[in-house]
Amino acid sequence: MAEEPSSPSPSLSAQSSASSAAPLGHSVIPIVNKLQDIFAQLGSQSTIELPQVAVVGSQSSGKSSVLESLVGRDFLPRGNEICTRRPLVLQLLQTKRKPDGTEEEYGEFLHLPGKRFYDFSEIRREIQAETEREAGGNKGVSDKQIRLKIFSPNVLDITLVDLPGLTKVPVGDQPSDIEARIRTMIMSYIKVQSCLILAVTPANSDLANSDALQMAGMADPDGHRTIGIITKLDIMDRGTDARNLLLGKVIPLRLGYVGVVNRSQEDIMLNRSIKDALVAEENFFRSRPVYNGLADRCGVPQLAKKLNQILVQHIKAVLPGLKSRISTALVSVAKEHASYGELTESKAGQGALLLNILSKYSDAFSSMVEGKNEEMSTSELSGGARIHYIFQSIFVKSLEEVDPCEDLTDDDIRTAIQNATGPKSALFVPEVGVPFEVLIRRQIARLLDPSIQCARFIYDELMKISHRCLVNELQRFPVLRKRMDEVIGNFLREGLEPSETMIGHIIEMEMDYINTSHPNFVGGSKAVELAMQQIKSSRVSLPLSRQKDGIETDKAPTSERSVKSRGILARQVNGIVPDQGVRPSADAEKVAPSGNSGGSSWGISSIFGGSDSRTSAKEISTNKAYNEPVHNTELAMSMIHLREPPTILRPSESHSEQEAIEIAVTKLLLRSYYDIVRKNIEDSIPKAIMHFLVNHTKRELHNVFIKKLYRENLFEEMLQEPDEIAMKRKRTRETLRVLQQAFRTLDELPLEAETIEKGYSVGADRTGLPRIHGLSTSSMYMTSGSSGDSFGASPNHTKSRKSSHSGELQPPFYANADSNGSGRPHIPSLYPTLDM
């Protein structure tokens, strides 16, 4: 056994030499710890999954003891009765030795910031006290972490998590489902992909029943991040050893096993130090020939080194993601910071700032209206698109749906015709032209309301757009925002007035001159022709019985009649759908066959100023009106009494065919002309609104802002910012600084680190050990010659072992590295039980 006489008693401090074998790890892990602190400062620790090492196992399997040995100090509550009852997150941080060679080791709790614990037994007491604060004094378990940092020159940089041990039977305050609860808690740590799992199983228990391996198998089925730890090698039954366990022959594990000997309860009671324990452990392995050749998997120092190597690779793997997260955060924080702007004190600076804001606002407003805004939503219409929608899909569509004759009954038309005839009606044929004009004006007037409404809608839209401009930038200037809102509100209201006036003019213009010469207007003769056709077809379509029974026919429900005549009447001429309900009145039907062929003589002249034989119909109605008093003549022989004219006079009830034609013609004319006006309105109202309101605002807004707000004496007041903004600016600046620092820290990673260790692929090489970027990890572990030697694996010894195994050229203490001795490079599944 080649012992190094000069070497100090092996403790973790001895690992500093081992760690120098893998300096890359040390260039990375401090960065991660730095980042951890940075993110803790940012209060977003949970957003980054930093690599951790969690210890799992059943109760009293030796988890805390393993951790303690790794740290090299006594500080964890340990023992048969004392268990881990809250997760303890332990961050080991390597510090530099002081120039005078002395070392300083201390712990610091997150819940007691700034308080350094130099006495490690005090740390233990604090852990116990803190455990009880949260989980009570009677075996209760809590998932609330205790966070502890250990600063020491004697540790490797690793974050470790000590977890409560798995237990089956509830004791003390433990709830009945304690096992399930602890499993869930453990799972929440070890399921995280960046968590390395130390699955602790005591050597004196059955590995096949190991809770630790079972849970690790669930969390890490591929075994990429599970290291098996076999404790209590010293108290195995006489005649048994853990060689096969360590070689993975019982349950193979990709990352293999490390066997350790911790202090026994007796050792603890005797206050045996960890240093002594490590010496004892070393002696233990040295004195057991069965463990010869397994130096790489025996002892706490080996575990520490192995862990560190793997951890480095883990960190490497998460770095790019980390970096991109930081840069994303950086971008958004920088943006937020920029939105708070810089403080501007000078008048000139304030003026420039104000001017800039006003210009940007006006530009943003125009962009939104024009649809050039970069932040335009893709989920809904906004800005100009909404304006277009209001014009086309609301305004135009609503107008298109209006039927000008919808609210005009035949009686209305008849009344209008008779009123237009005036006193001469009995003698002369009236013009349809006059009632047409009266009626069409009435219809055109109806267009005013929707047009005004349309303008108001657009006004509302512009208001909305204005509220959406520069929201972020103006956040810091509430006074300015308010003043700008006022200015633009007033300005838009002012813009609404001329547009409404213009709309009024447009409608009045349409009403003022009814252009019956419009080329698209159906015209009188065509209308008459169409009306005649309608009447004719409706008559043809009437059942014979109804034709005979005039009164009944007249009183038949309109709907029934219209439905029947619809098929024949519904023809579109010049864009006009003839009135489907038009039908001859009872009188008309009676009169028509009596030979008044006047229908054929109807033409444009008769409508717009011509004369015709409308007399008969009129006469009938007049006669009828006078007939009633005549019945009473015998009662008034001497004096002829006139019936009092009724206060309200209705049009004559007699309906001639001519009248029916008149009504039909009027409707045709109304529809045709209304169509022309509607098209004009649909076209000119949006134009008026665009010109007087929308574009006017776009053009003038900037000038108006300058005129109303750009006053030197107002700068101060308008650029006032709330305290909250100043605070936010300060906070984001700080966050930004921290993030930038984090980003730089990541950038400072030595290039070689990037290239040499690009993450470990756990594919095993021929040694059965994981490969790290093409390098066998064995070569890395081999650099720890001291530890190999410390178990007496002298070079010679090594050689002999090497040759004893399969003849392959590989380091001796890996000679049996393939977990099942088959030389199989890969262990496909983690837990197939291999019987020996």
Ligand SMILES: Nc1nc2c(ncn2[C@@H]2O[C@H](COP(=O)(O)OP(=O)(O)OP(=O)(O)O)[C@@H](O)[C@H]2O)c(=O)[nH]1
């Ligand atoms: N002989 C011997 N005793 C050990 C070994 N490891 C741990 N022990 C003892 O086993 C007992 C439990 O050890 P702990 O380290 O507290 O075990 P734990 O898994 O952390 O326990 P819980 O936190 O309660 O689940 C203690 O008395 C230790 O001294 C070992 O390798 N050999």
